[in-house]
Amino acid sequence: MALLEVRGLVKRFLGVTAVDQVDLAVEPGELVSLIGPNGSGKTTLFNCVTGYLAADHGRVLFRGRDLTHVAPHRVARLGVARTFQQVSVFPRLSALENLLVFLQQHQEEHTLARLIRTPRLRRLEVEAVERARRLLDLVGLTDKADAAAGSLSYGQRKLLAFAAALMPDPDLLLLDEPAAAVNPTMINQMKSHILALHRQGKTVLLVEHNMEVVMDISQRVVVLDHGQKIAEGSPDAIRRDARVIEAYFGR
Amino acid sequence: MRRASALAFIVMVVAAPWLVAAAVPRQQRYVLHVLIFTVLFAALALSYDLVVGHVGSLSLAHPAFFGVGAYAAAILATRARWPFLADLLAAVLAAAVVAALVGVPLFRLTEHAFAVGTLGLALVASIVANNWVEVTRGPLCITGIPKPVLGLPGGPTLAVTTLPGYYWLALAALAAVVLLYRRLTTFRLGRAFHAVRDNEPLAGAAGIDPLKYRLLAFTIGAALAGGVGALYVHYLSVMCPEEMTVALTVNLLVIVFLGGVGSLRGVLVGAVLFTALPEVLRLAPTWRLVIYGGLLLLVVVRSPEGIESLLRRASGARAGR
Ligand SMILES: Nc1ncnc2c1ncn2[C@@H]1O[C@H](COP(=O)(O)OP(=O)(O)OP(=O)(O)O)[C@@H](O)[C@H]1O
Ligand SMILES: [Mg+2]
Numbered sequence: 001m002a003l004l005e006v007r008g009l010v011k012r013f014l015g016v017t018a019v020d021q022v023d024l025a026v027e028p029g030e031l032v033s034l035i036g037p038n039g040s041g042k043t044t045l046f047n048c049v050t051g052y053l054a055a056d057h058g059r060v061l062f063r064g065r066d067l068t069h070v071a072p073h074r075v076a077r078l079g080v081a082r083t084f085q086q087v088s089v090f091p092r093l094s095a096l097e098n099l100l101v102f103l104q105q106h107q108e109e110h111t112l113a114r115l116i117r118t119p120r121l122r123r124l125e126v127e128a129v130e131r132a133r134r135l136l137d138l139v140g141l142t143d144k145a146d147a148a149a150g151s152l153s154y155g156q157r158k159l160l161a162f163a164a165a166l167m168p169d170p171d172l173l174l175l176d177e178p179a180a181a182v183n184p185t186m187i188n189q190m191k192s193h194i195l196a197l198h199r200q201g202k203t204v205l206l207v208e209h210n211m212e213v214v215m216d217i218s219q220r221v222v223v224l225d226h227g228q229k230i231a232e233g234s235p236d237a238i239r240r241d242a243r244v245i246e247a248y249f250g251r
Numbered sequence: 252m253r254r255a256s257a258l259a260f261i262v263m264v265v266a267a268p269w270l271v272a273a274a275v276p277r278q279q280r281y282v283l284h285v286l287i288f289t290v291l292f293a294a295l296a297l298s299y300d301l302v303v304g305h306v307g308s309l310s311l312a313h314p315a316f317f318g319v320g321a322y323a324a325a326i327l328a329t330r331a332r333w334p335f336l337a338d339l340l341a342a343v344l345a346a347a348v349v350a351a352l353v354g355v356p357l358f359r360l361t362e363h364a365f366a367v368g369t370l371g372l373a374l375v376a377s378i379v380a381n382n383w384v385e386v387t388r389g390p391l392c393i394t395g396i397p398k399p400v401l402g403l404p405g406g407p408t409l410a411v412t413t414l415p416g417y418y419w420l421a422l423a424a425l426a427a428v429v430l431l432y433r434r435l436t437t438f439r440l441g442r443a444f445h446a447v448r449d450n451e452p453l454a455g456a457a458g459i460d461p462l463k464y465r466l467l468a469f470t471i472g473a474a475l476a477g478g479v480g481a482l483y484v485h486y487l488s489v490m491c492p493e494e495m496t497v498a499l500t501v502n503l504l505v506i507v508f509l510g511g512v513g514s515l516r517g518v519l520v521g522a523v524l525f526t527a528l529p530e531v532l533r534l535a536p537t538w539r540l541v542i543y544g545g546l547l548l549l550v551v552v553r554s555p556e557g558i559e560s561l562l563r564r565a566s567g568a569r570a571g572r
Binding site: 050051052071072073076077081082084088089090091092093097100101102104105106111112114115117121125164165168 | 442453463
């Protein structure tokens, strides 16, 4: 069974059909890229999958479970993590706290029980801090742990948001343009981070404009144009696909 | 060193009635009255800051919750002759229930509509207090609210009849509010509140239900405001509709935003400055408004984040940073 399955998804905004009858399946452990020209509906598809937008038609299944009308926080707790195209952090929390927030909701459910700092809760917090520090090390933000996230550079915030998505050890990771608007060194960093995740067996759906990254690391590529899926296949097949070339260069 | 000065401060605050008696024996009653008001306002402002400061929802409904608690206590204490602790608890619960009920539809509104909706709630509450005469006695006010008697049924009791006694009761209530405020705004709960305040969509991606946390802060803030309302009417022994007008919102906004929104110390300093100071400055009536207005202007211009950021800068400079 596919880990994520999107069936006949339609999302319209006042006259624009941003996502038009899209079918998509991602198998466990796969690294799939979703590409397409600007405005082709990639982010909208992410938003429909993660509960930020309600689809007009079609269904989203995660492990066979219907996500179509599930709120974002519930989707997250089911094991689906996402990043945002517009880099998104909690500016007034420290880098470390930014990561902690992403794990605590998965560790325990009872909101008001947190008023009492039980030994169990303290132990969970220690574990969370350890994991957060490891992830900060991984993305090279070790010495920024106590800096307010809002004070970090654009690239650093991007890395922080990426690390935050990894905090709860999600089963499915949706990345919206992780390599956009950062310098070449960081693009390579991101690329190797994503590859490493893939090798660990994580399932990744990647939206990315940087063709080098997409073609290098994806197992499969899905192409959207004007909200419709126009092609799907291996990176090599996509590179040669006439409709894809047309969509990118033919206007 | 820090600990020692904090301890000295607490001792001074607790010993205030004696200090006042020694320092200004002829104005003792007046000064104590101002102190009691200051302490009650500090507790009320902290309850308000849970909502505006920590989940970032600009509620203007706080007088309504204060009023619900005040009227619940006033009515139960006079007509049903409930003991003080029972009517205090009822006031807390009544305000919490009202907040939870109105909060669900209100938090579905956008930011600005939420502010307007809560303002509407405050106005409606004030109109009800004025016009539902059978229950609230309207402008005639509920009078003869007894002085608080502490104690549980069957056990020993302690009547709070003196001004110092009332000051200490108010101080105990403030201490309880401060403890709860700290519990709520630090560690995991605080982090979740602040995540919702700073970036709601991202909070969702982190698995946090924004509505739930907003509602939680709103309800607890209202519950505490209801409790302060109960303490307030037992102190004044009357409750009138004027106690819950929009003027109260303005007062709270001044205390919280000029003191330091989202900061315990800032809100406490704000409560002292903007409750006690106007009273103290009243000693020079001609200059009172000028000084008060000038101070407001100075804080807003020099330090839009409130007095708290000035304090932080000052202590940062002392530490040589
Ligand atoms: N909230 C919205 N309201 C109205 N229209 C929207 C909204 N979000 C997206 N759209 C429109 O839907 C279409 C698809 O947008 P979307 O952001 O999904 O594209 P994208 O493939 O992510 O583009 P890019 O590569 O530039 O990020 C665009 O025409 C866009 O203008
Ligand atoms: Mg996009």
